Amino acid sequence: MPRLQTVPVFATMLLWIAAALARPAGAQEMKLGYVDGEKVVQAYKGYKDAETQFEKQRDAWNQEFDKRSRTLKAAEEDFKAQQLMLSDEKRQEKLALLEQQRRDLEKYYQDIFGPGGEAARKNEELLRPILDKVNLVIKETGEQDKYTMIFDASNTGIAYATPGIDLTEKIIQRLNAQ
Numbered sequence: 001m002p003r004l005q006t007v008p009v010f011a012t013m014l015l016w017i018a019a020a021l022a023r024p025a026g027a028q029e030m031k032l033g034y035v036d037g038e039k040v041v042q043a044y045k046g047y048k049d050a051e052t053q054f055e056k057q058r059d060a061w062n063q064e065f066d067k068r069s070r071t072l073k074a075a076e077e078d079f080k081a082q083q084l085m086l087s088d089e090k091r092q093e094k095l096a097l098l099e100q101q102r103r104d105l106e107k108y109y110q111d112i113f114g115p116g117g118e119a120a121r122k123n124e125e126l127l128r129p130i131l132d133k134v135n136l137v138i139k140e141t142g143e144q145d146k147y148t149m150i151f152d153a154s155n156t157g158i159a160y161a162t163p164g165i166d167l168t169e170k171i172i173q174r175l176n177a178q
Helices: 006-021 037-043 045-085 088-113 118-144 168-177
Strands: 032-035 149-152
Touching (some): 032 037, 032 168, 037 045, 037 118, 045 088, 118 149
16 A cells, blocks of 8 residues: 555656656657665765764763763662651752752753754754765756656655666765765
8 A cells, every 4th residue: 555655756756657658749758767865875985974973972972861860860879868867858858859850861861862952953964965965966967867857766665667767876876986
């Protein structure tokens, strides 16, 4: 069963094919191609550098989170050991401090790893130039080789295409040659 998001793409492709078949005599021949965008990005030599840089930053964020978690756990254990000796007022004070530490830890996690957090922004910052470069090479290839349209098989849900129109390796070679 086709996914909902692929139905409009499939319908668009059918319209293009129908238009190509119904074209008047002497009209330009339609030339189609496709690439596996994910494979292209991952094969690009700049991607590995960006991935390594992101992993280093992610490891630093995880280490900071672990450090904060250990600090909270130690504070909770101290509280458990001392709670019977504390006055009600001091106990409530320490409980409030523990609760604040828990909220701070959760906020740190959300600020870094939550939706729209620092990790997502860093990932976007590192990937944007790579995606721009890949898209530029695909556009240049399309213009140079006179393609009417180049599809991204990783996004359009292409179920079948003649292997001869797969431009993935050609794009990877041109991308890494620059």
